[in-house]
Every structure is written in structure tokens, then in C-alpha cells.
Amino acid sequence: MSQSNSKTAVKVDRELKDLMPDFLKRRVEDVVAIFYALEEGNFETIEAVGHQIKGSGTAYGLPELTAIGALLEIEARGQNKEAIASLAKQISDYLDTLEITFK
Amino acid sequence: MQRFYSTSQAAKFCQVSKSSVLRWIQEGRLKAATTLGGHNRIQAEHLINFLNELGIPAFEMFQQTFVPVKHVLIVDDDPDICALVKKGLSRLSAKMEFQIAHDGLQAGWKLSKFVPDLVVLDLHLPQVDGYQVCKLLRSEPTFKNTKILAISTYDQVKKEKILGLGADYFLSKPFKLQDIEETVRLLFEEKKPNSIRGEAA
Numbered sequence: 264m265s266q267s268n269s270k271t272a273v274k275v276d277r278e279l280k281d282l283m284p285d286f287l288k289r290r291v292e293d294v295v296a297i298f299y300a301l302e303e304g305n306f307e308t309i310e311a312v313g314h315q316i317k318g319s320g321t322a323y324g325l326p327e328l329t330a331i332g333a334l335l336e337i338e339a340r341g342q343n344k345e346a347i348a349s350l351a352k353q354i355s356d357y358l359d360t361l362e363i364t365f366k
Numbered sequence: 367m368q369r370f371y372s373t374s375q376a377a378k379f380c381q382v383s384k385s386s387v388l389r390w391i392q393e394g395r396l397k398a399a400t401t402l403g404g405h406n407r408i409q410a411e412h413l414i415n416f417l418n419e420l421g422i423p424a425f426e427m428f429q430q431t432f433v434p435v436k437h438v439l440i441v442d443d444d445p446d447i448c449a450l451v452k453k454g455l456s457r458l459s460a461k462m463e464f465q466i467a468h469d470g471l472q473a474g475w476k477l478s479k480f481v482p483d484l485v486v487l488d489l490h491l492p493q494v495d496g497y498q499v500c501k502l503l504r505s506e507p508t509f510k511n512t513k514i515l516a517i518s519t520y521d522q523v524k525k526e527k528i529l530g531l532g533a534d535y536f537l538s539k540p541f542k543l544q545d546i547e548e549t550v551r552l553l554f555e556e557k558k559p560n561s562i563r564g565e566a567a
Contacts, residue, residue, distance in 0.1 A: 278453060279450075279453070279543065282449050285445075285446070286446050289446060314490065317539075317540070318447060318539040318540055319444055319450070319539075320540060321540035321541075322539070322542060323446065326540075
């Protein structure tokens with residue numbers, strides 16, 4: 264991975280090309296779901312979302328998401344609202360700057 | 367497995383013209399049955415024997431048709447993991463049929479309807495978890511030949527527990543497309559995929 268001009272360039276297995284749009288769409292939905300769950304104090308949902316992101320990020324060639332998902336899971340267990348909001352923003356920023364090329 | 371072939375299909379597999387196949391049948395060299403409509407139908411075994419007698423190698427396309435379909439049940443509450451597993455296994459063979467369940471109850475329902483060759487089983491599931499699904503599978507003689515590939519984030523306790531319940535292999539998440547493909551290939555070949563991250567029973 265390399266960063267330039269605020270873009271996060273990532274090379275992903277071309278076999279995943281057709282799966283990637285749905286995967287990214289669901290991560291955007293995850294961010295929304297996390298903020299809703301935060302408002303409701305529903306940490307169980309946030310932990311579940313973190314767990315899923317942790318399990319699938321690397322599989323889709325995006326290990327940064329796996330790392331964020333793992334942290335999200337931990338912070339949800341600790342009910343740490345600030346850290347959770349920060350991690351959700353990190354996911355959002357990451358997705359915004361992501362530039363995928365398929366190899 | 368397809369049991370009977372038309373003359374056109376046989377010709378395609380043997381890479382000869384349809385008229386050659388018809389001639390083989392007329393000469394009595396290749397056994398064929400006739401349908402009520404007057405069409406020839408060649409039994410797969412007869413076609414293989416005929417090719418063997420002539421020393422004609424079974425061409426790849428023909429061989430592929432004899433690969434039995436593998437039925438796979440993917441059980442994971444994450445649709446992205448289901449899609450990834452399906453993709454990896456589809457690369458392994460075009461002859462795979464998939465059923466998907468997003469929780470243990472759905473898995474139980476599907477298992478009452480068909481007997482899969484392989485269950486790719488997440489452990490962390492809503493309602494009925496993967497351990498219970500594994501217990502169910504191993505308590506029913508119907509599923510004695512069903513392979514169980516447990517998938518979950520790495521945890522030694524989880525791994526030992528599921529292997530103790532009869533899973534054939536534990537593959538830790540996150541895994542890559544190639545990991546799932548290679549693991550299942552080795553499982554179907556009755557080899558223990560020890561070279562891949564994870565551990566066999």
C-alpha cells in the first residue's frame with residue numbers, strides 16, 4: 264500500500280473484482296450502523312460489526328480494515344464511545360480515499 | 367454424474383464428427399440404446415470402454431463431465447465471507463453447488479433437506495452457534511462422509527473444541543481466497559492441509 268495525494272492505493276486480487284462493490288457498500292453501511300448503534304448505546308451491535316470487519320478485511324485484500332475491526336470489537340466491549348466514533352471515522356476516511364487496482 | 371450421452375455430445379467429447387459416432391454405433395462397435403423418438407443414447411460406461419479399447423485418451427472435457435458434483439453448505443452470518451468462500455471453491459471446480467445459511471437454525475433447516483459433501487462452518491453465529499451445528503452433523507450417520515471445515519478468528523480453545531467435536535479442519539480468519547481454495551482441495555483429496563494456516567483434527 265502507498266499513500267499519495269490523499270489517496271490510499273491498494274492492489275487487490277483481480278478475482279475479487281466482482282465481489283468488491285458489494286463488500287465496500289456494506290462497509291459504508293457499517294459506518295452508518297455504528298453511529299446509530301452508538302446513539303442507542305447498542306455496543307453489542309458495534310462489537311458484531313467490528314467482528315465481521317475483522318474477519319473479512321484481509322480476505323478482501325484490505326488488512327487495514329481487519330485491524331480497525333479488531334480495535335472496534337475491543338472498544339465496543341469496553342463501551343468506549345469516543346474510541347468507537349474515532350474508529351468509525353477511520354473506516355469512513357479509509358473508504359473515501361481508497362483507490363483499488365486489481366492485479 | 368450424467369449417465370447417457372447423445373451422439374452429438376459423444377462426438378464433441380471424442381473430438382470427431384457426429385457421423386463417425388453414428389458409424390461406430392451402426393457397426394456395433396459402440397453400444398447405444400434408442401429412445402422412443404429414434405435417437406441414440408450412449409451409456410457413459412460404454413463410451414469409456416470403447417475409448418479405452420481404441421486407446422483413445424479420454425479428453426479433458428469428457429473427463430470433467432465425470433467429476434461428481436460436490437454439494438457445499440456455507441454457514442456464516444457475514445455475506446462477504448460467504449461470497450468469498452463461494453468464489454474460492456468455484457475456482458477449484460465448476461462442479462460445485464452451493465447452499466448458504468446465515469445462522470445455525472438456517473443451517474439445520476438446510477441440512478434436513480440435503481446431505482452436503484462439505485460444510486464450511488463459522489463458529490460465531492447468531493442463535494445456534496457453529497459448535498451446535500457440528501454436534502448435529504456428527505451425531506447423524508447420514509453426514510458421516512460430510513467434511514466440516516470450521517472457520518473463525520484464531521483462538522486455541524475454539525480450535526481444540528471444534529476439532530474435538532469432529533470438525534475435519536480449522537481455518538483461522540482472516541484468510542485469503544487461495545487459503546480456502548487450497549484447504550478444501552486437500553480436504554477433498556483426503557489429505558490433511560497442514561501446510562495452510564490452521565490445524566487438522
